[in-house]
Amino acid sequence: MGHREDLLEGAKRCLLEKGFARTTARDIVKESGTNLASIGYHYGSKDALLAQAYVSLVEGMGDAFEGDGSVVRDTEPGSVERFQGVWANIIGTMREPGSLWRLSMEVLVMGDRMPEVRDHLARAQREAGRGLVPSLMGGREEDVSDETADTVGLFYVTLMTGLIAQWTFDPKSAPEAEQLAEGLRRVVEAVNRS
Template sequence: MGNRDKLLEGALQCLYEKGFAHTTARDIATAAGVSLAAIGYHFGTTEALLNAALIRAMENWGEELDLALNDERDAALPPAERFVAVWTRVIDSVTANRPLWTTQFELVTQIGHHPERALQWNEAQDEAQFGLAELFHGIDADEEPELARIVGGLYQALLTGVVVQHIVSPGVAMSGRDLITALREVARRLGGEGSDLQKSV
């Protein structure tokens, strides 16, 4: 492994262990086992190295999320059981890969200061929404783009909230069963108010 790859791996390790705000150039060089000067030689600045590491972290997170969301065995399950199975895997992933998931939320706090990261994040979010709509309800984004956007957006919001719960307060966080029970109850209550809802829209 060359020094450039060592620096990327060292920066990624620091991001997972220390977080973005507390990672220094010296931390990265020490973790990578190379000199401080190597950062300037290969990346120009520490910020450029951290940007590259954050992109790598986002890619790693995307791969982990894809594994959690997709399992060929789900196809044989009824929709409700598939829902629970997917969410159970997501929650297990958060538990097993806590630094990876935590880093994504720190990345979100940095996006406003870096337009290039915002563009990458927005593209990833669009793909995620369409993918979630397809996964849970078979909604084709090419045929029904707006429906895929809003249904996928709901699942994306659920995903964000559930992950935060399991990072911050795992003892009281929602399980897959809790989620489907709550959604069914919300749907039941909204269904009972259908006429009122339609009048107000």
């Protein structure tokens, strides 16, 4: 690995251990075995590096959303059963000690104080939605149109953001996948009646 990759991996470890606000450039250098000048050279700033590390961590969670793959194999794309199964897997990742999603809340709250990070993560949000669509609706990520990413994908990202907030704030009262699926059923029934 070169300095760029070492920095990224070191930044990921720092984020998971210390969070965004408490991680310093020196922490990253110590963790990565590189030097301070490497951060500026490869990423422009410590915050830009941390934003990239955060996005990389989130992208690495995609496989966990499908669990062992049985939800995707055994349920109809776009069905309430698939919806419930995928969200059960996502919620499972929120239960894990040291969950990445707690870091997500820190990043969301800090966004207005770090416009460079906010802008980077805003661009990544569309791609996050693009990545969620195949898990829930079937198909391949590369085939998800921009229009679908900007509607269905962002709907799922909004649901995910709300879940992260609820699971971070009060895991005891946060919804389970069964509740989300029942809520979806009721919304669809109401829409079909009108």
